Amino acid sequence: MTIKRTLFLLLALMPVLGWADDAVLSELLTRIRQTGQAQFQYEETRVLELADAPWHGQGVMLSGADGSLVKLQLQPARVIMAIAVQRMLYWDPQQNQRHSAALDSAGPAGEQIKVFRSILQGRTEELQLNYAIAADKQGPQWTLRLTPKPELSSDDLPSIELSGDDQDQQRRILITQPDGESTEYRMHKATAAQQQDYSLPSLLREASGE
Amino acid sequence: MSFVWRKRWFVLLFPLFLAITFWHIKVETDLNAFFTATDDEDSRLLAGLLKSGELSRRYLLVVEKSDHVSAADTINGAENPMSVAAFSARLLSQLAKLDDVEQVWPADQPPRDWVDAVASYAPYHARLFSLNPEQDAPELFDPSQLPAKAAGLKQALLSPQGSFVKAIAKQDPLLLSLNGFKALQGQFQQQAKRSQGGALILQSRPAALDAEAQTRLQAAIQANFAALNAAAGEGFKLSMAGVPVFSVAAQSEISQDVTLVSVVSSLAVALVFLFLFHSFSALHWVMMVQGASFVIGTLATALVFPQVHSLTLALGASLIGISSDYPIHVMVHCAKHRNTPLAAAKLLWPSLLMGGLTTVIGYGALGFTGFPGFEQIAVFALASVVGSLGLTRWVLPALLVNSSLHAAHLPGIGAWVDFCGRHRKILLGLFAASVVMAVLCLPQIRWMSDMQQLAVNMDNLKQQDAAVRAHFSSIEPGRFVLIQADDWETALQRSEAAERRLQSLKQAGVISEYHGLFPWLVSKQLQTENSQVYQHGLTPEFQQAWQTGLAQAGLSVEKLGTLALASPAALQPSVVMDSPVRHILSGQIVSGQTGVMLSLWLGEHDPDKLIAGLAGLDGTRYFSQKDQLDQLAGKYRDRSLVMLGIGIGIMALFIWLQQRDLRKVCLTLLPSLAGVLFIFATWALMGEEVSFLHVIGLLLSVSLCVDYGIFFIDNRGQDADVTYHAIASSTLTTIASFGAMGLGKTPTLPILALSVSLGVSLGFLLCPLLIQKPKN
Numbered sequence: 001m002t003i004k005r006t007l008f009l010l011l012a013l014m015p016v017l018g019w020a021d022d023a024v025l026s027e028l029l030t031r032i033r034q035t036g037q038a039q040f041q042y043e044e045t046r047v048l049e050l051a052d053a054p055w056h057g058q059g060v061m062l063s064g065a066d067g068s069l070v071k072l073q074l075q076p077a078r079v080i081m082a083i084a085v086q087r088m089l090y091w092d093p094q095q096n097q098r099h100s101a102a103l104d105s106a107g108p109a110g111e112q113i114k115v116f117r118s119i120l121q122g123r124t125e126e127l128q129l130n131y132a133i134a135a136d137k138q139g140p141q142w143t144l145r146l147t148p149k150p151e152l153s154s155d156d157l158p159s160i161e162l163s164g165d166d167q168d169q170q171r172r173i174l175i176t177q178p179d180g181e182s183t184e185y186r187m188h189k190a191t192a193a194q195q196q197d198y199s200l201p202s203l204l205r206e207a208s209g210e
Numbered sequence: 211m212s213f214v215w216r217k218r219w220f221v222l223l224f225p226l227f228l229a230i231t232f233w234h235i236k237v238e239t240d241l242n243a244f245f246t247a248t249d250d251e252d253s254r255l256l257a258g259l260l261k262s263g264e265l266s267r268r269y270l271l272v273v274e275k276s277d278h279v280s281a282a283d284t285i286n287g288a289e290n291p292m293s294v295a296a297f298s299a300r301l302l303s304q305l306a307k308l309d310d311v312e313q314v315w316p317a318d319q320p321p322r323d324w325v326d327a328v329a330s331y332a333p334y335h336a337r338l339f340s341l342n343p344e345q346d347a348p349e350l351f352d353p354s355q356l357p358a359k360a361a362g363l364k365q366a367l368l369s370p371q372g373s374f375v376k377a378i379a380k381q382d383p384l385l386l387s388l389n390g391f392k393a394l395q396g397q398f399q400q401q402a403k404r405s406q407g408g409a410l411i412l413q414s415r416p417a418a419l420d421a422e423a424q425t426r427l428q429a430a431i432q433a434n435f436a437a438l439n440a441a442a443g444e445g446f447k448l449s450m451a452g453v454p455v456f457s458v459a460a461q462s463e464i465s466q467d468v469t470l471v472s473v474v475s476s477l478a479v480a481l482v483f484l485f486l487f488h489s490f491s492a493l494h495w496v497m498m499v500q501g502a503s504f505v506i507g508t509l510a511t512a513l514v515f516p517q518v519h520s521l522t523l524a525l526g527a528s529l530i531g532i533s534s535d536y537p538i539h540v541m542v543h544c545a546k547h548r549n550t551p552l553a554a555a556k557l558l559w560p561s562l563l564m565g566g567l568t569t570v571i572g573y574g575a576l577g578f579t580g581f582p583g584f585e586q587i588a589v590f591a592l593a594s595v596v597g598s599l600g601l602t603r604w605v606l607p608a609l610l611v612n613s614s615l616h617a618a619h620l621p622g623i624g625a626w627v628d629f630c631g632r633h634r635k636i637l638l639g640l641f642a643a644s645v646v647m648a649v650l651c652l653p654q655i656r657w658m659s660d661m662q663q664l665a666v667n668m669d670n671l672k673q674q675d676a677a678v679r680a681h682f683s684s685i686e687p688g689r690f691v692l693i694q695a696d697d698w699e700t701a702l703q704r705s706e707a708a709e710r711r712l713q714s715l716k717q718a719g720v721i722s723e724y725h726g727l728f729p730w731l732v733s734k735q736l737q738t739e740n741s742q743v744y745q746h747g748l749t750p751e752f753q754q755a756w757q758t759g760l761a762q763a764g765l766s767v768e769k770l771g772t773l774a775l776a777s778p779a780a781l782q783p784s785v786v787m788d789s790p791v792r793h794i795l796s797g798q799i800v801s802g803q804t805g806v807m808l809s810l811w812l813g814e815h816d817p818d819k820l821i822a823g824l825a826g827l828d829g830t831r832y833f834s835q836k837d838q839l840d841q842l843a844g845k846y847r848d849r850s851l852v853m854l855g856i857g858i859g860i861m862a863l864f865i866w867l868q869q870r871d872l873r874k875v876c877l878t879l880l881p882s883l884a885g886v887l888f889i890f891a892t893w894a895l896m897g898e899e900v901s902f903l904h905v906i907g908l909l910l911s912v913s914l915c916v917d918y919g920i921f922f923i924d925n926r927g928q929d930a931d932v933t934y935h936a937i938a939s940s941t942l943t944t945i946a947s948f949g950a951m952g953l954g955k956t957p958t959l960p961i962l963a964l965s966v967s968l969g970v971s972l973g974f975l976l977c978p979l980l981i982q983k984p985k986n
Contacts, residue, residue: 048367050376052766055368081370086299090370095362099370101319102299109370 025135028142029124031168037200038063038120039190040171044073047182061120061187062200069117070203080207083117089207098209112158112175119162119173130157140166213608220605224502231509238517266418266453267312271431272681273298273408276447294408297438297446302410304434310415310427317409317682318401320394325374327791328391331729332378335387336744336776337737338729341709344743350386351747353755359384360759363770383770384756386744390729397723401682409681414454421461424454451678459671467954468520474953478946479534486939487541488616495609496537499601503533507594514589522586525951525962526594533598535914535940536562537606539921542936545615546929552607559603561924564868565917566599568861572913575857576906579850584906623938624931630978637979645884648891655894657847658901659840664957685725689817691810691824692800692833698783701806702733704829708810715815715823723813727798730791734780741776748773809833846902854909858883861916869923878923880980882915885972889965903961910962911969914944918970922977934978941974 044057059073073079082089083103088110090099103110118126127133131146142164148157156178164171173185211219273294298316305314315321331338340346349355363385366375378385401409412431416423428450435448479500483493507526511518539562544554555562570592577588630637658664691708695701709726716724732740757771786792787799800807812820821832858879866875886908893900918937925933945967952963 046368048372048376050367050379050766050769051364051764052761053764055364055764084293084296086296088370092365092369095365097365097369100295102295102302102316109372113370 024137024142025133025144028135028137028144029122029133031122031142031164037065039195039198040120040187041190041194042071042185042187045184045186047180049179049181060190060194060198062198062203063117063120064200067117067121068200068204069113069120070200070207072198072203080203081113082204082207083113084204084208088113089204091207091209100208115158115160116173116175119160131160142166213611216605216608220498220502220601220609224498224505227502227505227509231505231512235508235512236517237523238519267414267416269412269414269431269450269452269454270317270678270682271301271410271412272449272451272678273301273410273435273446274449276445294446297442298408298410300438301435301448304438305410305412305431308427308430308434310423310430312413312415314410314412317411318398320398323790324794327789327794328388328394329374329377330789330791331387331391331781332381333777334737334781335382335384336774337740337780338732339386339389339740339744341390341706341713341728341736343736343740346389347743347747350384350389351743351752353752356752356755357759357762360756360763360765364763364765367765379770381774383760383773387729393726397725400723418453419457419461421458424458428455428458449674449678451675455675456668456671459668463955464520467956467959468523470953471950471959472523475947475950478950479943482939482942482946483534483538486538486620486942487545489613491613492541492610492615495606495613496534496541498609499537499598499606500533502601503594503598506597507590510593511586511590515586519583519586521583521956521958522590525587525959526590533594534943535917536566536598536602538939538943539936540602540606541610541615542939543926543932544610546932546935550607551610555603555607557926558921560868561921561926562599562602564865564920564924566595567864568916568920569913570595571860571864572857572910572916575853575860575909575913578856579846579853579902579906581846581850581902581906620935620938623935626975627930627934627978631982634979634982641884641976641979645887648887651891651894653894655890656897656899657844658899659843662836662839663899664843664901664903664961685723685811685813689815689832689834689836690812691724691820692831693808693810694805694829696805698806699733699735700829701808702727702731702783703735704827705731705808705810706733706736707827708824708830711823711827712810715820718823720819720823721813721815725798725811727795727808727810730795731783731786732781737780744776748775843901847905850902850905850909854886854905854912857909858912861913865916865920874923877981878919879916881919881976882912882969882973884976884980885915885969886912888972889968901961903958904965907962907965908969911966911973914966914970915973918973918977919981922981937974937977941970944970 040061040063042059042061044059046055046057048055056076057073058075059071062070062072068082068084070080070082073081077092077094079094080089080091086103088099088101088103090097092098101110103114115127117123124133127146130149132149134145134147136143136145144160144162146160146162148159158178159176161174161176162171168189170186170188173187174182175184176182275294302314302316305311313321313323339350363375363379363383366372366385367379369375375385378387382388414424414427416427418424431450432448435446439446439448476497480493480497483496484490487493504526508518508523511522511526539558540551540554543549543558544551547554549557573588573591573595576584576591691712693701693705693708695704705727709724709728712721712724712726715721728736753771753773756773757767760767760770787795792799798809798811800809817832817834824830824832862875862879865878866872869875869878889908890900892898893904898904918941921933921937922930948963948966948970950963951959952967954960954963
């Protein structure tokens with residue numbers, strides 16, 4: 001009888017639990033939806049399959065209102081990776097390597113930076129095309145878990161975990177590739193003073209070699 | 211058989227033959243099939259290059275800022291306008307969805323399957339890392355370079371190409387397999403500088419010469435561009451180039467020509483006929499006879515050749531005028547002498563037969579000029595002239611039994627004959643002087659050396675093509691190094707030897723760039739050489755230095771530290787050609803009838819220095835499509851001159867067999883030969899560039915004019931005026947039908963129109979001067 005009652009209660013409350021989950025998801029998606037310009041300081045940790053130890057880097061990320069995005073790596077060496085409208089740009093002055101490719105035909109790298117842009121700029125409709133999104137909120141801490149939709153598993157999409165707090169000053173993004181490689185970004189919003197240091201258009205020009 | 215039954219059989223069989231022809235015929239519209247000979251290996255190669263291969267299915271698209279917007283932007287400083295690259299990327303994603311598009315990619319980066327293809331070479335890294343392994347070994351296997359290489363590998367793994375590099379590094383930690391592809395990467399980097407993101411390459415599914423599908427695709431490309439451009443404020447313009455663009459334009463021009471020539475020729479002949487005989491009934495039956503001759507010619511051509519070219523049908527339509535000559539002779543005699551059609555046909559039959567024979571000889575000679583399209587025309591003419599002769603002799607009298615004929619009196623005909631008779635001596639003196647002057651003019655003849663002048667004029671398209679190609683790599687489309695061998699191994703060894711020379715020539719500035727086959731295809735010999743150098747370089751010290759370098763770079767020694775021995779099995783060409791790489795090499799592997807033919811594409815170059823630089827290499831030569839076409843033009847010209855001589859000789863022989871009188875033979879031929887001489891002299895004086903087509907036109911005019919001589923000398927009706935009237939009538943129909951070809955835009959048609967019309971007109975006028983008026 002106790003089991004029956006528990007089951008009844010669970011079944012009866014399930015829709016409510018679903019609404020509660022939907023409400024959190026909706027709130028979090030609204031929270032990450034980014035319009036206008038933004039700048040973040042970031043620290044990056046990459047775990048590569050062929051490396052003995054995790055690789056660390058740090059730099060600045062600039063997000064433009066028009067959808068452009070610049071990831072300026074400052075340590076260990078200056079490297080710019082960017083999206084300018086529909087093109088991906090890469091510039092490594094140390095190795096003198098410059099790449100420019102249409103975003104849709106830039107292969108896995110293009111796909112990854114597109115996902116990253118969607119996360120950073122809160123393009124939730126793009127994310128929802130390919131991902132099942134689950135939300136969780138514990139006190140001020142929140143987490144969004146993005147799992148590739150099963151029917152798209154052949155596309156080798158990474159799993160993504162996005163977390164932050166109510167203050168919106170810090171974020172953590174963990175991207176895990178199907179082959180086990182992962183990239184973790186710890187980001188916090190740049191101060192007004194820090195934001196004076198870099199200009200998105202000039203970095204885009206540098207990346208494109210203009 | 212009674213006339214009633216002859217008529218019934220004709221009315222029954224004509225639609226039947228027409229139906230069989232429609233059912234059986236396959237019409238070819240590819241211009242090259244008509245113009246390019248395939249009687250030697252080079253010609254076959256040229257024909258193959260012109261019409262087949264994936265390259266021919268590719269469009270080159272260039273998106274640029276439209277002129278007014280660029281100017282407006284400059285003036286107004288438009289805020290954040292969409293870039294060409296961004297617009298091209300959107301256009302690319304739209305075009306990729308079209309059904310007729312196999313693949314579309316930006317010109318400055320390889321398509322995805324090319325990148326995957328490069329990765330598939332990693333297991334063979336030790337066998338194909340260098341075209342000159344001995345020479346490159348000191349640098350590639352220098353242990354002191356290894357720490358830098360390991361650091362570079364680490365950076366590559368962290369770069370946007372990380373996943374691509376990782377897949378290769380697992381099998382080829384030193385990334386040796388990428389060494390040979392550096393040139394390919396360089397090409398795309400150069401392209402990136404050149405095109406600034408606005409250049410796209412689109413590979414269509416339908417063949418380049420499938421004009422209907424290509425027209426549809428071009429419309430779809432334009433529609434997609436227009437929709438995006440409208441959304442972007444009409445700020446961009448699109449230009450297209452490529453073989454399909456030309457093929458659609460050429461197809462359109464030829465279709466228009468075929469329709470125009472057929473309609474105008476038929477109408478002109480019908481009008482001339484009505485003017486001459488004032489009888490719709492007779493016109494109806496004669497047109498039926500001509501239609502039947504046309505169907506017989508078409509059916510015979512369709513049975514002999516797998517496909518009938520549309521130009522054969524267009525030129526064949528001009529035969530309507532010739533095949534109406536025989537009924538006209540019968541009908542003029544019938545009307546003027548009040549004979550029955552049967553009696554007139556019987557009376558004229560020997561002359562008709564000889565006239566038909568000489569015409570067939572002329573067209574037959576045409577078939578041996580080597581010009582592939584004219585082989586079809588020769589068969590067509592043979593069948594339709596034979597058909598027309600047979601129908602004139604046995605069917606026409608039955609068809610005309612109830613028609614009343616009134617032959618028109620052509621003004622000036624009798625007067626010209628009388629004038630020639632009265633002033634014969636003076637006129638002959640003038641003629642002799644003109645002949646001497648004409649002969650003296652002949653050495654001044656200018657022969658056409660550029661066969662392109664015979665192609666449809668597409669100057670606007672060519673300018674657009676050049677403008678579009680300026681945005682792409684500087685590889686020249688029609689000139690390349692051709693490698694030939696009996697087997698793959700020899701061909702690849704020769705190709706590698708040629709590539710080594712091209713490398714030197716590039717360094718010397720003789721050539722700006724080239725596209726070879728290494729390392730996509732590598733000979734077994736070079737693979738063995740590479741693997742030996744690799745094994746030799748793979749010392750324990752080298753391995754140790756590599757592992758140290760990896761450790762310093764923070765890379766896994768366990769996963770990347772073991773440098774494997776060279777794969778025991780060589781990479782076979784057959785395996786490569788079964789893989790997607792065959793699409794990449796499409797256009798460089800040339801299908802010949804025997805052996806293997808490979809082409810190495812060339813950028814801007816100095817042909818003489820290049821030829822000298824390749825001297826001494828077996829099975830390797832410089833191939834220029836234009837030179838080949840020009841050589842063909844010269845070959846055709848020589849053959850057509852020979853065939854003109856042979857054709858005249860055979861006609862003379864047949865006339866002699868009939869007449870057994872050498873003087874009559876000479877007189878019969880004289881008007882047409884004099885006409886040819888005067889036309890050549892006029893061209894020489896005018897500076898007209900004379901091609902083999904001009905000669906072929908004159909050959910045709912001789913074969914037609916000889917008929918006039920035959921009829922005039924035979925004078926079977928015993929009435930020279932009636933005979934000359936009949937000749938005048940057939941001259942008019944010939945000029946009407948061939949003259950219609952002058953309206954065509956394909957240069958072939960006006961040239962033939964001019965040659966034949968001038969030839970028959972002069973021949974006709976000279977007949978009563980050179981041949982004394984026969985006694986009635």
